[in-house]
Amino acid sequence: MAxxxxxxxxxxxxxxxxxxxxxxxxxxxxAMDNRVVLQGFIFTVLGIYFVWFWHKGQTLAxxxxxxxxxxxxxxxxxxxxxxxxxxxxxIWFAPMVVAAFWPHGLPWAEVLVLQTGWILVWAILxxxxxxxxxWHDAWAGTRLVHDDRPAKGAPKA
Numbered sequence: 001m002a003x004x005x006x007x008x009x010x011x012x013x014x015x016x017x018x019x020x021x022x023x024x025x026x027x028x029x030x031a032m033d034n035r036v037v038l039q040g041f042i043f044t045v046l047g048i049y050f051v052w053f054w055h056k057g058q059t060l061a062x063x064x065x066x067x068x069x070x071x072x073x074x075x076x077x078x079x080x081x082x083x084x085x086x087x088x089x090x091i092w093f094a095p096m097v098v099a100a101f102w103p104h105g106l107p108w109a110e111v112l113v114l115q116t117g118w119i120l121v122w123a124i125l126x127x128x129x130x131x132x133x134x135w136h137d138a139w140a141g142t143r144l145v146h147d148d149r150p151a152k153g154a155p156k157a
Contacts, residue, residue: 001123007061011046018045047086054082058147068147077142085140092122092136 022041028034053059054069054077062068069077069085077085095114099106106114126134133143 003061003065003067006064007059010059010061011049014045014049015042018042047083050086050089051079051082054085054142055079063147066147067144070143070145072141072143074143074145081141085136085142088136088140092119094118 019038019042022028022034022038026034026037028038050059053062057068057070057076069082071077071081093115095118096111099111099114122134126132129135129138131138131143137143
């Protein structure tokens with residue numbers, strides 16, 4: 001979870017630059033103009049970011065926390081498998097999507113409670129997986145493993 005939080009801080013910059021580029025290139029003057037297109041653009045940019053780095057084995061946050069992503073057999077993840085993992089990982093945000101399309105709308109406090117509860121349930125469900133992986137990893141055929149390889153440039157013992 002610490003790597004997840006660190007990844008969120010790094011993604012702030014990625015999303016900021018992507019939104020700035022989108023706003024500049026589309027000449028959007030109001031944040032509510034082109035909102036759905038902007039969300040789709042950011043979803044795509046995040047997809048490219050994660051698929052690219054997962055295919056290489058690690059994002060920057062994963063390197064910092066010495067976590068590597070592999071397939072079930074310990075091999076590097078293909079771009080197809082990384083894309084599947086990216087799409088399945090959005091299950092974390094399922095309550096927000098349901099709340100957004102709820103016919104009568106929900107107050108933000110209820111949405112926040114639903115989202116927080118769902119994230120806790122999703123994290124607890126990982127404890128019930130035989131290898132303690134998140135379910136989106138199990139469904140995508142990926143695993144997060146400890147990266148015990150020495151860092152590049154590190155002195156040899």
